Amino acid sequence: MGLAEYNRKRNFAVTSEPSGEAPVAPRAEGGRQFVIQKHAATRLHYDFRLELEGVLKSWSVPKGPSLDTKVKRLAMHVEDHPLAYATFEGIIPKGEYGGGTVLLWDHGTWEPIEDPHQGYAAGNLKFILKGTKLHGGFALVKIRDRSARGGHDGGRSWLLIKERDGYVVPEATSEITKARPESVTTGRTLDEIAVDRSRVWHSNRAQIEVGAAPGAEAAPLPGKIRPPRFAPRKAPPPGPGWLHELAIAGERLVARNDGQSVQLLDGGGRPLSTAAERPRRSVADAVRMLPAQTLVVDGVLAAMTMDGHSDAAALSRTIEGQSGATLAYFVFDLPYLDGRDLTRVPLERRKALLAALVRGSSAPGPLHYLDHVAGSGAAFRREAKRLGIVAMVSRRADSLYGGRAGWLEIPCGISAPR
Numbered sequence: 001m002g003l004a005e006y007n008r009k010r011n012f013a014v015t016s017e018p019s020g021e022a023p024v025a026p027r028a029e030g031g032r033q034f035v036i037q038k039h040a041a042t043r044l045h046y047d048f049r050l051e052l053e054g055v056l057k058s059w060s061v062p063k064g065p066s067l068d069t070k071v072k073r074l075a076m077h078v079e080d081h082p083l084a085y086a087t088f089e090g091i092i093p094k095g096e097y098g099g100g101t102v103l104l105w106d107h108g109t110w111e112p113i114e115d116p117h118q119g120y121a122a123g124n125l126k127f128i129l130k131g132t133k134l135h136g137g138f139a140l141v142k143i144r145d146r147s148a149r150g151g152h153d154g155g156r157s158w159l160l161i162k163e164r165d166g167y168v169v170p171e172a173t174s175e176i177t178k179a180r181p182e183s184v185t186t187g188r189t190l191d192e193i194a195v196d197r198s199r200v201w202h203s204n205r206a207q208i209e210v211g212a213a214p215g216a217e218a219a220p221l222p223g224k225i226r227p228p229r230f231a232p233r234k235a236p237p238p239g240p241g242w243l244h245e246l247a248i249a250g251e252r253l254v255a256r257n258d259g260q261s262v263q264l265l266d267g268g269g270r271p272l273s274t275a276a277e278r279p280r281r282s283v284a285d286a287v288r289m290l291p292a293q294t295l296v297v298d299g300v301l302a303a304m305t306m307d308g309h310s311d312a313a314a315l316s317r318t319i320e321g322q323s324g325a326t327l328a329y330f331v332f333d334l335p336y337l338d339g340r341d342l343t344r345v346p347l348e349r350r351k352a353l354l355a356a357l358v359r360g361s362s363a364p365g366p367l368h369y370l371d372h373v374a375g376s377g378a379a380f381r382r383e384a385k386r387l388g389i390v391a392m393v394s395r396r397a398d399s400l401y402g403g404r405a406g407w408l409e410i411p412c413g414i415s416a417p418r
């Protein structure tokens with residue numbers, strides 16, 4: 001296993017590819033940089049980043065690193081960051097992903113103890129840090145999912161642990177995060193950085209200009225949500241100005257992220273019970289990973305069979321993890337995003353924002369954007385029927401999100417679901 005196969009297939013006298021047996025690092029200075037950014041976002045945390053595979057592999061460590069071998073710090077694996085991010089200290093504007101103040105807490109180089117790619121893939125990465133504040137051996141170890149149906153964290157939980165060596169400092173003696181709170185490059189505190197408007201990081205993850213959407217109004221996150229209903233019709237609406245989507249057979253589900261937690265609501269806008277939320281945890285996790293602080297999305301939870309059809313009959317078993325089908329959450333509307341009420345923004349613009357959000361997510365999980373076709377409803381129905389689709393929905397491109405949205409559901413003329 002490992003790199004043996006890679007080596008066996010190559011003659012290194014001929015190819016210029018690197019030998020899999022070549023010792024790993026240390027290469028030139030800068031090839032394996034590490035950085036820890038103290039990030040005052042919704043919650044203060046430390047972003048631990050290691051240069052690996054051309055990016056900064058990143059973990060969010062709520063309590064920051066410790067020099068005590070007995071202290072295991074939770075490290076949530078988050079999306080890769082570009083190398084250019086390693087030198088960033090400054091302000092991420094409010095409303096953007098990760099909005100808040102970033103302090104460069106420590107940086108330097110790292111050396112893997114074993115093959116870092118294998119270690120990373122296996123969820124067990126051991127390395128030596130050569131930083132200004134942190135030195136010596138550390139390990140990042142993935143926490144195994146204990147329940148057969150998968151953990152509640154989407155497999156993102158790791159632990160950051162100090163290895164035994166000459167750099168250990170028991171917490172009882174001193175805590176490095178408290179002893180050395182300042183920026184490693186500028187010596188500034190978080191508060192000093194927060195008042196300096198000269199360095200502002202603009203996330204380019206998704207071109208989401210929510211404030212520019214016509215009809216978007218600054219408003220607090222709504223406590224009550226009334227998902228519009230689909231009225232049954234026999235035939236698609238004639239004429240232009242409509243968006244047509246496949247009707248997904250499943251359970252209407254609205255997700256509301258208040259910045260702290262994700263609440264799931266049923267098609268009537270009623271919160272799901274704790275018992276009902278638990279097996280739908282992967283949906284809430286995927287919604288949390290969308291690049292927004294607060295939002296409401298509307299969609300359908302479905303059980304997808306191997307041939308790509310939604311199987312409504314298998315849904316409850318799939319939710320409980322007891323079927324071969326896959327859980328999928330198709331989102332088709334976005335009534336609220338980061339401080340803006342979008343219910344009066346035309347549907348087409350809401351869906352464009354939603355598409356950008358889903359594209360910007362690094363860990364979409366079961367979450368999918370439900371796309372549409374603008375144009376003839378009759379032609380859309382013919383095509384849907386040909387594909388074995390049971391029903392379609394039609395919504396006016398300019399429809400609002402509310403009681404009289406005028407959304408339609410139309411059968412495609414197939415008698416029984418496949």
Ligand code: MN
Pocket residue numbers: 039041045047060098
């Ligand atoms: Mn962060």
